[in-house]
Amino acid sequence: MNLSPAPRLLRWLAGWTLLGLPPAFWPELTGVWLLAGGLLLAVAARDAFLLRRRPPLAVERIVAPVLPLGVWRTVRLRVVNPQAEPAKLTLFDHYPAAAAEVADLPQRLTVAAGGWAELRYRLHPVVRGEWSFAPTQVLLESPRGLWRRDDRLGESETVRIVPNFAAIARYIRLTVDRREALMGIHRRRRRGEGQTFLQLREYRIGDSLRQIDWKATARTRKPIARDYQDERNQTVLFLLDCGRRMRAQDDDLSHFDHALNALILLAYIALRQGDAVGLQGFGGERRWLSPRSGPGVLTALINGVYDLQPSLEPPDYADAVQRALVRQRKRALIVLLTNLRDEDQDELRPALALLRRRHLVLIANLREPVLDQLLARPIQDLSQAQIYATTCHYLLRRERVQEELRRQGGIVLDVPPTKLPAAMVNQYLDLKRGGWL
Numbered sequence: 001m002n003l004s005p006a007p008r009l010l011r012w013l014a015g016w017t018l019l020g021l022p023p024a025f026w027p028e029l030t031g032v033w034l035l036a037g038g039l040l041l042a043v044a045a046r047d048a049f050l051l052r053r054r055p056p057l058a059v060e061r062i063v064a065p066v067l068p069l070g071v072w073r074t075v076r077l078r079v080v081n082p083q084a085e086p087a088k089l090t091l092f093d094h095y096p097a098a099a100a101e102v103a104d105l106p107q108r109l110t111v112a113a114g115g116w117a118e119l120r121y122r123l124h125p126v127v128r129g130e131w132s133f134a135p136t137q138v139l140l141e142s143p144r145g146l147w148r149r150d151d152r153l154g155e156s157e158t159v160r161i162v163p164n165f166a167a168i169a170r171y172i173r174l175t176v177d178r179r180e181a182l183m184g185i186h187r188r189r190r191r192g193e194g195q196t197f198l199q200l201r202e203y204r205i206g207d208s209l210r211q212i213d214w215k216a217t218a219r220t221r222k223p224i225a226r227d228y229q230d231e232r233n234q235t236v237l238f239l240l241d242c243g244r245r246m247r248a249q250d251d252d253l254s255h256f257d258h259a260l261n262a263l264i265l266l267a268y269i270a271l272r273q274g275d276a277v278g279l280q281g282f283g284g285e286r287r288w289l290s291p292r293s294g295p296g297v298l299t300a301l302i303n304g305v306y307d308l309q310p311s312l313e314p315p316d317y318a319d320a321v322q323r324a325l326v327r328q329r330k331r332a333l334i335v336l337l338t339n340l341r342d343e344d345q346d347e348l349r350p351a352l353a354l355l356r357r358r359h360l361v362l363i364a365n366l367r368e369p370v371l372d373q374l375l376a377r378p379i380q381d382l383s384q385a386q387i388y389a390t391t392c393h394y395l396l397r398r399e400r401v402q403e404e405l406r407r408q409g410g411i412v413l414d415v416p417p418t419k420l421p422a423a424m425v426n427q428y429l430d431l432k433r434g435g436w437l
Contacts, residue, residue, distance in 0.1 A: 002150045003048055009146035016040055044146050051142035051149050057081055057111070059136045059154040061093065067125045068164040070252050077136060077154075078118045081111035088141040090148075091119065094134035099127040099161055125161040128257070129307040133157040162306035163260040200224050234437045235291045235332035236270045236277050236428070237359075238263050239324060242308065243283030243315035245339040248368065250417065255366045256310040258417035259337040262364070263305075265421045266335070266428055268298055273432060277301065280327070282320035284311030288327065317344065321351040325358070333437055334359045335424070339366045342397040345404060356409045360436055363405060363412045364424055371395060372416070 005013075016037055023030040058080040067073055075095070081087040092106035104121040111117045135152040142148070200216055203223030216224035240263065246256035253261075267277045271293060278291030279301065289304045315338060324334065334355055340348070340363070355361045374391045377384065402412045411431075415423045431437060 003052065003147050004150065006141060006146055006148050008144075009044060012040060012044075012146070043144065047142040047144045047146045051140070051147050054083060054140070054149075056151050056153060057087060057089070057138060057140065059091075059138065061133060061136065061154055061157055063123075063133070063157065063159060065159055067123070067159055067161050069125050069128050069161055069257060070164050072122050072124050074120050075123050076118055076120050078116060079109070079111050079138075080116040081113065083113060085113050085143070087111045087113075088145070090139040090141075092137045092139075093121065094137060095123060096131035096133065096159075099129065099131040100125045126252070128161045128163065128260075129309070130158060130160050133159070160306055162302055163257065163264055165261075165264055165302065200226060233293070234275045235328070235330060236266070236275055237291055237324065237328050237332045237334050238267070238277075238279045239320055239334060239336045239338075240279060240281045240305075240308075241283050241315045241336075241338035242281045242285055242287075242310050242313075243338075244310065244312050245315070245341070246283075246310040246366075248339065248366075250369050253417070254310065255339060255417055258420055259364075259366065260305060260308075262421040262424050263335075263337060264298070264302060266424045267301055269425055270428065271297055278328070279305065280320065280324055281308060282317075282323075283315035284309075284313050286323070291328070291332070315344075317348050317351045321354055325354060328359070331437070332359050333428070333431065334361045336361065336363045337366075338363070340398065340401060342394075342401050345401045348401075349404065349408060352405060352408050352410050360431065361410045362424075362427060362431075363402075363410050364420060365402070365412060365414045366417050366420060367414050369416045369418075 016033075019036060020033055023033045060078040060080075062076040062078065064073065075093065077091065077093060079089075079091065088108075088110050090106055090108045093102075095102055095105075101124040102121055103124075107119050107121070109117055109119060134156055136154045138151045138153050140149045140151060200213060201224070203212060203217075203225045207225045211225040213224050213226050240259065242256070246254065246259065248255045263279070270277050274293065276291040276293040277297060279287070279289040281287040285308060287304065287308060289301060292300075328334075352361060352363075371391055371394070374387060375395075377388075379385050379388055398414075402414060405412050411427065413420075413423050413427060
């Protein structure tokens, strides 16, 4: 409990000091000036005494225990005044400043005698992980407004900032028939191979002739088609690059955060397909989540990666592949989330060759949007022409690396971070329906 002078007391002191100028010329006014000073001292002392003896207010913070990254959320503070007189105060909530931004703080309010008031401010999480709110700082004014008392009220509180799973929530809310189209996820016709028989039904326009069950058709005397479902009990293992390149940032989110969002969406869809999902981090913290299927796996996955951060280390593809081969012996779809460079070719080619002996490999490469912006920019001078040529040369070398990986049997996606989730899901569904797993 610390008392400090309020601006009103400072103004009064400044006024009393100015009143000391006339006694410098007319000494007979000195007594009046000293009397005014004594009165000011008495009023200030009584005001400080009344403020010091006032019991503290009660503050309760209402915030969700889990907050999505990059989404504005509302935090509520309830202030209760047990006194028989109104309380004027200025309030500042000590949010985790290293992990979030705020709007509408500090706030000034008056709480009625024996009543309560609720205020709200907006919180914008920008860094994943586990973070803490410190007790709320309340500057309570004295009855005459000459002093302020600094109280720290309420409890410390820990929240988790997790990847934004709004895309998953939106996917769940959409109707079955429209959800893929609205998200940019497209259904494609089955190849008819590598599928599991589900049921017989009446033939519909658009069905393949290969789906017709001729025995059932002859028996019922109307066209009957076979329905198939995608193969289940397969495995999707994510190899997540946690190296320094994933720290790149084009908008509010880093490439690493975009990769996590895409990973969680694809994991959700794979789990709904009956597949097992696992994760291995490399290029930083070597986090490992064994592939599992069933309810609760998505929650465990989110809890396992919400505090994962990209490091300053370069990605070590060879080591990541060796560890994945030891841990995952059953055939699986390996999804490598990374940001490739042309210098990665010599290391990634042998690593891909090892993976391809046993697994199907999908390389999800994040393409920097600034590259496309540079190519679309009009050329007006020599400097811009040089930038355009350098960008084309860089993209050409990058494309050569990707073509070499495709020739080795890898499936390569090269898309901007915002388009990565839909691209990965589309590719996964194509592989499932094509029987590649």
